[in-house]
Amino acid sequence: MQRYLIFFQYIGTKYSGVVKAPPHQLNKTGVQNHIEEAIQRLKPINPVSLSVSSRTDAGVHALSNSAHFDLQRRNDKPPFTEEVVIDALNFNLGTEQIRLTHAHRVPDDFHARFRAQSRSYTYRIALGITHHTLLPLTDHNQCWSLPNTELDVEAMREAAALLVGTHDFSSFRAVNSDILFKNPVKKLDVLSIQRGSSFGQAHFHREIPFWELTFTSRSFLYKQVRRMTGALVAVGRRLLSVSQMKELLEARDTLAYPQGLVAPAHGLFLTKVHYRESDLQLSRQPSCTDNSKD
Structure with a gap:
């Protein structure tokens, strides 16, 4: 075996x-x-x-x-x-x-x-998209398309800084998810907001601003990344203030999360699962090099 x-x-x-x-x-x-x-x-x-x-x-x-x-x-x-x-x-x-x-x-x-020592997710956002035909086919169903032509990224980064570190993230887990069984206290190691790019931008007829939100932690609560992303985008769209984001985090209540803010699934990518190199070591054993399937 x-x-x-x-x-x-x-x-x-x-x-x-x-x-x-x-x-x-x-x-x-x-x-x-x-x-x-x-x-x-x-x-x-x-x-x-x-x-x-x-x-x-x-x-x-x-x-x-x-x-x-x-x-x-x-x-x-x-x-x-x-x-x-x-x-x-x-x-x-x-x-x-x-x-x-x-x-x-x-x-x-x-x-x-x-x-697994940590997991990283990246959420992709495209701006100025009022219809799906304005996206390259390579990005269709692989980003969140917003009609907004800009976001208040500095406010988003200020709000993101509140989430980094060890917190009770109860406000950012899905309603009716493993509430009785999973500890809501998590350590968010990284939350960065950086310029992104289209997979097919070089061959498309228009420039599209892309942003990427990257999250790294040992583990996440159910839908935590999508709920954090939705709240941060709401800050960028000036639908939430930075102080309201702080209040939401401190509420530690999944029902405190505003309705309609959760980011859609199709913009989210799991980008890395990290292990210690020592955990992957195995003394070499005789092994089969043929490609038979018997």
């Missing part, structure tokens, strides 16, 4: 989220469904189960999510190399908008979720 840590990307538009879709949700699949099917086609003798490090919702994208799984080959064959795992699973994923980027063979007690 060999445990693998994989890193993978996906465009989340058509998926119900990264984790498996519940059986009662017909015609919906999560990214996990497709990766597990790809692993199953390698014909392991053990049950296939993918443990994802970072949950993302329907419509949210990832440039680097991670997960671990175990794989035991038939007839005591040696483990696949990391390169074979990447190539074989990408082949098996076919035309799905999911791709493995790299893999590690890790110790059998490694856990993708609990060994």
Whole structure:
């Protein structure tokens, strides 16, 4: 039995989220469904189960999510190399908008979720977009399009500074989410607001201002990033003041969050899951270098 840590990307538009879709949700699949099917086609003798490090919702994208799984080959064959795992699973994923980027063979007690040291998300915003045809196709469903031609970015940065550090983020978690089970006190290590760019700007007919909000923490509450983004954009649009943002944080009450402010899912990207290098070390063992799928 060999445990693998994989890193993978996906465009989340058509998926119900990264984790498996519940059986009662017909015609919906999560990214996990497709990766597990790809692993199953390698014909392991053990049950296939993918443990994802970072949950993302329907419509949210990832440039680097991670997960671990175990794989035991038939007839005591040696483990696949990391390169074979990447190539074989990408082949098996076919035309799905999911791709493995790299893999590690890790110790059998490694856990993708609990060994993660931090996670980073980036939220992309495009300004001056009154109709979706004003966006390059490469950015469609991959940013939040606002009709505003400008935001008060300095006020947004002032409000963002209030959120950095260790706080009770109850006001920024979704209503009816794991309130009884998850500690709302989190440490937000980074919240930066910087100029961004369009994926297809160089070949488009007009200049579009893009902004990127980047968040880094060991973990986040359910919908915390989208709710923080929505509140910061409200500050930028002068719908909330910096002092009101402070009051919202200090309220520590999910019901204090104003209705209609949550940023849409399609502008959000999970960009990095960080691990200690020492956690990824594994003494080299004999491994299979062929690409057979038996």
